[in-house]
Amino acid sequence: MASENQSQSSVDTGSQRLDKDTRETLVGVARHGLLLAWSFVVLFPLYWLASMSLKPPGSANSLPPDWLFLPTVYNYIRLAQDGAFLAAFANSVVMVSASVVLVLLIGVPAAYVLSRYDIPMERDVLVWILSSRMLPPIAVVIPFFVIFRELNLFDSRIGMVFMYVSINLSLVVWVMKAFFDGIPETLEEAARVDGATRFQGFRKVVLPAAKPGIFSVAIISFIFAWIELLFGLVLTNFKAVPVTLFVYSFIGSRSIEWGMLAAASMAMILPVVVFLVAVNKYLAAGLSFGVVIKE
Amino acid sequence: MASITLDDVTKEFGDGGDAVVAVDDVSLDIEDGEFVVFVGPSGSGKSTLMRMVAGLETQTDGDVYIGDQIVNQLGPRARDIAMVFQNYALYPNMTVEENMSFGLKMSTELSADEIEATVTETAEMMGIESLLDNTPGELSGGQQQRVALGRAIVRDPNVFLMDEPLSNLDAKLRTTMRTEINRLQSDLGVTTLYVTHDQTEAMTMGDRLVVLNYGELQQVGTPLACFYRPANRFVAGFIGSPSMNFFEGEVADGTLVADGFEYDLSERMRANVGDRTAVTLGARPEDYTLSEAPTDNGFEVVVDVVEPMGSVSYVYVRSVAASHDETFVVEVDGQQPISEGEQLHAHAPATDVHLFDTQTGETIHQRELTDDAENALSQPLENATAGAD
Numbered sequence: 001m002a003s004e005n006q007s008q009s010s011v012d013t014g015s016q017r018l019d020k021d022t023r024e025t026l027v028g029v030a031r032h033g034l035l036l037a038w039s040f041v042v043l044f045p046l047y048w049l050a051s052m053s054l055k056p057p058g059s060a061n062s063l064p065p066d067w068l069f070l071p072t073v074y075n076y077i078r079l080a081q082d083g084a085f086l087a088a089f090a091n092s093v094v095m096v097s098a099s100v101v102l103v104l105l106i107g108v109p110a111a112y113v114l115s116r117y118d119i120p121m122e123r124d125v126l127v128w129i130l131s132s133r134m135l136p137p138i139a140v141v142i143p144f145f146v147i148f149r150e151l152n153l154f155d156s157r158i159g160m161v162f163m164y165v166s167i168n169l170s171l172v173v174w175v176m177k178a179f180f181d182g183i184p185e186t187l188e189e190a191a192r193v194d195g196a197t198r199f200q201g202f203r204k205v206v207l208p209a210a211k212p213g214i215f216s217v218a219i220i221s222f223i224f225a226w227i228e229l230l231f232g233l234v235l236t237n238f239k240a241v242p243v244t245l246f247v248y249s250f251i252g253s254r255s256i257e258w259g260m261l262a263a264a265s266m267a268m269i270l271p272v273v274v275f276l277v278a279v280n281k282y283l284a285a286g287l288s289f290g291v292v293i294k295e
Numbered sequence: 296m297a298s299i300t301l302d303d304v305t306k307e308f309g310d311g312g313d314a315v316v317a318v319d320d321v322s323l324d325i326e327d328g329e330f331v332v333f334v335g336p337s338g339s340g341k342s343t344l345m346r347m348v349a350g351l352e353t354q355t356d357g358d359v360y361i362g363d364q365i366v367n368q369l370g371p372r373a374r375d376i377a378m379v380f381q382n383y384a385l386y387p388n389m390t391v392e393e394n395m396s397f398g399l400k401m402s403t404e405l406s407a408d409e410i411e412a413t414v415t416e417t418a419e420m421m422g423i424e425s426l427l428d429n430t431p432g433e434l435s436g437g438q439q440q441r442v443a444l445g446r447a448i449v450r451d452p453n454v455f456l457m458d459e460p461l462s463n464l465d466a467k468l469r470t471t472m473r474t475e476i477n478r479l480q481s482d483l484g485v486t487t488l489y490v491t492h493d494q495t496e497a498m499t500m501g502d503r504l505v506v507l508n509y510g511e512l513q514q515v516g517t518p519l520a521c522f523y524r525p526a527n528r529f530v531a532g533f534i535g536s537p538s539m540n541f542f543e544g545e546v547a548d549g550t551l552v553a554d555g556f557e558y559d560l561s562e563r564m565r566a567n568v569g570d571r572t573a574v575t576l577g578a579r580p581e582d583y584t585l586s587e588a589p590t591d592n593g594f595e596v597v598v599d600v601v602e603p604m605g606s607v608s609y610v611y612v613r614s615v616a617a618s619h620d621e622t623f624v625v626e627v628d629g630q631q632p633i634s635e636g637e638q639l640h641a642h643a644p645a646t647d648v649h650l651f652d653t654q655t656g657e658t659i660h661q662r663e664l665t666d667d668a669e670n671a672l673s674q675p676l677e678n679a680t681a682g683a684d
Contacts, residue, residue, distance in 0.1 A: 186384035189351050192371040193378045194450070195402025204397075208388035 053262035061258045075263035085264065088246035093271060095157050095242065096225040099164030103221050106165070107172030108214060112202060114173065115180035116188075126177070129170045141234045148235050157240045160232065164225035171224070172217045179213035180206070215279040222275055226268070243268055297362035297375075297453040297486055299325040299348060304357035306343050306510075317343040319510040320357070328484045330477075332501030334491055336533070340510035341490045342458055348488060349456050350374050361453060372402065377447035378456040381463065383439045385431035391418075391442050392427040398450045417449040437468045444476070448483065455480070455487040461496065473499060494534055498522070506530050520672050523664060528656040531577050531649060537609060540583075540623040542576045543653050551576055551650075555614025556594035561645040567660040573653035580626040582647035582662075585610060585639045593642030598635050605629050612641060 052061070054071040079085050119125060144163070145154070153159030183206055191201035207214075232242040247268065250261040306318040318340040325331050333341035346352040347359055350371035359366050366374050377398070386394050395414045399405055405413070418424040423441050431439055440460065447455055457476070461469045477500055480487050491497055497504050498518045506513040506521060506529075514526040518534075525531035531539045544553030549565050551558040551574055558576060560568065568574055585596070596612035599622045606629045611622040615638065625641060627633065650660035664672070 184382055184384065186380045186382055187386065189349075189371070190378065190380060190384035191386070191397070191401075192351070193349060193376060193456075194398035194446075195372045196397075197370075197372065200401065205386050205388075209386075211388070 049262050049265055052258055053266050055259060057259055061256075075259040076267075079260065079263050079267065084241075085243075085246055088241045088243045089267065091157065091160075091240060092226065092243040095160045095240070096164060096222060098157075099161045099168070099225050100218055100221050102161060103165045103168045103172050104214065104218060107169050107217070108176050108207075108210075109202075111173045111176030112180050112206065115177050116185065126174070129173050132166060133170050137230050141230055144231065145234050153235075155236045155239050159235060160240050160242065163231050163235060164221075164228065167228065167231075168217075168221035168224055172221060175217050176210070176213055179210055183209050211282050215282040219276060219279060219283075223272055226272060298327045298329075298360075299323075299454060299486060299488070300358075300360035301344070301348075302358040302360070304344070304347060304354045304359060306340070306347060306352060307355045317510050318347070318354070321507075321510075321512050322357075323505060323512070323515065325486060325488070328486055330480050330487045330489065330500065330502045331505060332489045332491060332497045332503070333505045333507060334494060334497035334533070335507035335513075337492060338509070339507040341492075341505075341507050343510075344505075344507070345456050345458060345488050345490050348454070349376055349378055375402075375453040376456055377450045377452040377454075378458065379443050379447050379460040381459040383431075383443040383460075383463075385439060385442055385446070387431055390428050390430055391423065391434075391445075394431065394442060395427075395446045395449050398446065402450070414449055417445050421445040421448070436464055437472070440464060440468075440472060444479070448479065452485065455485050457487065457489045459490055459492070462491075462493070476500065494536060498534065504534070506533060508533075517672070519668075523668070523672060524661055525649065525658055527658055528575060528577065528651040531651070531658070535579055537580050537624045537626070539577045539579045539649070541651070542623075544574060544576060546572050546574045554619060555617030558648075559592055559645075564645065564648075564650060564660050568650060569659075571652060571659065574659070575651040575653045577649040577651055578643040578647060580609065580624045581607075583625040583641050583643045585612070585625055585627055585631070585633065585641055587639060589640050590642040592645065593640040596639055596641045598633055598637045598639065601633055601635055603629060608633065612639070614641075 051069075053075050054073070055066065055069055056072050056074060059066055059069065113119070114122060114126065148154045148159050151159075153162070187205050187209065188198070188201040191205045192198065196204060227244060228242065229244040229248060232240075232245045233248070236242065236245065243264070247261060247264045250257040250264065301321055301323040304318060304321050305316065307314040307316050309315055321340075321344060333344055335341045343352060347354050348361070350366065350369060350373075354367070361374055361376075386397065389397065392411075392414055395417065396410045399410045399413060403410075414427070415424065418427055421441050421444060423438065423445055426434060426438060426442065431442065434442065440463075443460065447457075460476070461472055464472060473496060476489075489496075489500060491500075501518060503516060504518055504521050505515050508529050513533075514521055514530045516524070516526075521530055521534045525534065528541065532541065542553040542555075544551040544558070546552075546560065546568055549560050551560055553576065584590075586593075589595075595615040597615055598610055598612050600611040602609040602611070607626050608629050608631070610625045610627055610633055612625055613620065613622045633639070646663040648660075649658060649662055651657065652659050
């Protein structure tokens with residue numbers, strides 16, 4: 001009797017374990033299925049855009065869509081031969097890159113000072129910096145237009161660089177201040193005791209430790225400036241036109257050039273991807289401060 | 296190498312009415328090559344005092360000398376000091392070798408080859424030569440500690456400053472590193488300031504202790520002097536583990552009457568007490584004996600808790616006659632059988648007892664020592680409190 005009970009219970013345990021394994025497998029399948037479905041949702045517009053850019057003129061926006069078509073690079077060739085597009089693209093690359101360099105040059109030291117020094121009314125200064133982003137851009141675009149006109153910045157690349165800097169500065173300062181707050185002050189103290197000046201301590205010790213943060217805000221700033229349309233629309237008309245505005249110009253009053261719009265949009269993705277790939281290792285590396293024990 | 300002198304150094308944080316005095320008018324002479332431990336509870340100003348020597352804080356008042364030079368206006372980089380931080384503060388993006396050579400690059404004119412040779416030599420001395428290519432993140436806590444020490448030593452500075460360098464290590468490693476730092480310091484002979492809140496570290500490491508509380512100097516002396524000749528009740532309670540037991544009482548007709556017992560004062564005690572009435576009796580746990588038979592000047596206690604430590608036991612007892620529930624601790628031989636609830640007689644001989652002024656906390660009567668111990672302290676009884684201000 002007793003042995004029968006025993007064997008019965010052992011079988012039970014076995015079947016339960018099997019159930020558990022099956023359950024885990026099912027959960028795994030469900031999870032991956034869900035993620036697959038989600039990535040489909042996310043990637044579908046990109047696929048749509050890419051396929052639209054590779055379709056011959058006329059069939060780009062046909063409904064129902066041509067799922068099977070002979071891809072052509074016709075739109076890309078037209079785009080590459082379009083001087084205005086190349087100029088706008090170059091404009092954007094130059095203006096956005098310059099703005100990222102400038103916003104880091106201003107924002108990172110500012111964040112460091114706000115993090116490390118006793119600034120009177122520090123909280124207020126921080127909120128004041130953030131307040132530059134509190135109004136919707138549409139509310140300030142007209143005043144900016146007037147100011148730009150008065151300062152001879154209208155339709156100038158330098159003006160657009162300033163514009164992009166003002167868009168991103170608050171982000172850089174806030175994120176980097178939080179980042180510096182997380183780096184123990186004893187690091188700089190150790191550097192100063194080791195014979196470094198305060199500035200050397202910042203440059204040689206803190207800045208390298210802050211690299212992941214700096215590259216993160218650089219990418220975000222790059223993207224925000226790269227996709228900016230409204231200020232470009234109002235503050236430029238010929239010389240300093242950014243690529244976003246050029247892409248927008250394919251939407252005419254009577255017709256939309258879908259193929260060209262898609263090809264130009266695809267081209268716009270390229271620099272962001274290149275930038276991301278270039279700095280990816282800095283983002284992944286050293287995101288931990290395992291070296292220093294927090295007090 | 297250099298001596299260090301602090302002359303009426305005060306540090307206040309904040310200003311006006313909100314100012315907090317972290318260090319209050321401290322004067323101190325530290326000799327060349329001496330190992331001095333700043334010890335005190337948290338908030339006692341010990342770290343602030345060290346940071347003023349480092350130049351990381353500027354004193355509100357007073358002068359700091361390193362050697363014969365006033366360094367008030369000099370930043371840390373000009374003071375030729377090396378510091379070990381509690382969190383080690385190793386540069387996270389540099390290898391161990393780069394960490395150790397950073398100071399030499401910054402503060403000397405040595406060539407790259409000379410720097411490499413010096414770093415390698417120090418790394419070998421510290422047993423970290425195999426770690427030179429690792430980054431700090433790849434090291435264990437003990438290894439990081441060694442690198443932090445190595446980074447300080449390689450500089451060959453005038454002064455070592457160590458701010459609770461062992462407090463992040465586990466107990467066993469801490470004991471090992473304690474011995475190692477002691478050995479290194481005596482080998483190198485570099486003037487060393489060491490901050491700790493751990494009285495065991497303080498007792499075992501320093502040539503002299505500087506005991507601080509609320510930013511004020513309590514006592515400066517050798518570890519044994521602070522232990523046997525405490526300048527006041529604070530030092531008596533802070534140095535020694537478990538802490539000294541204190542009993543506040545009133546002196547009348549040569550007898551100290553405390554809550555729970557009466558203690559007949561010896562002739563020397565009476566002379567020292569003078570006409571004071573509010574007097575606190577202090578006796579260390581190891582100076583009490585517990586016996587079944589009544590003793591002279593002893594009193595009846597009941598055992599509350601026994602903590603066996605092996606070679607000794609800490610017995611928490613309560614006076615039977617006391618009107619309160621407070622216990623005090625007695626250290627007895629580990630083999631003495633004592634059980635909880637037992638009634639015994641506690642006795643501390645008159646030779647081993649300290650007396651303190653209850654109001655000021657000042658020591659008014661020091662215990663007696665054997666002649667040898669007395670000579671070793673080289674601090675005559677009469678001057679025992681002179682270290683305190």
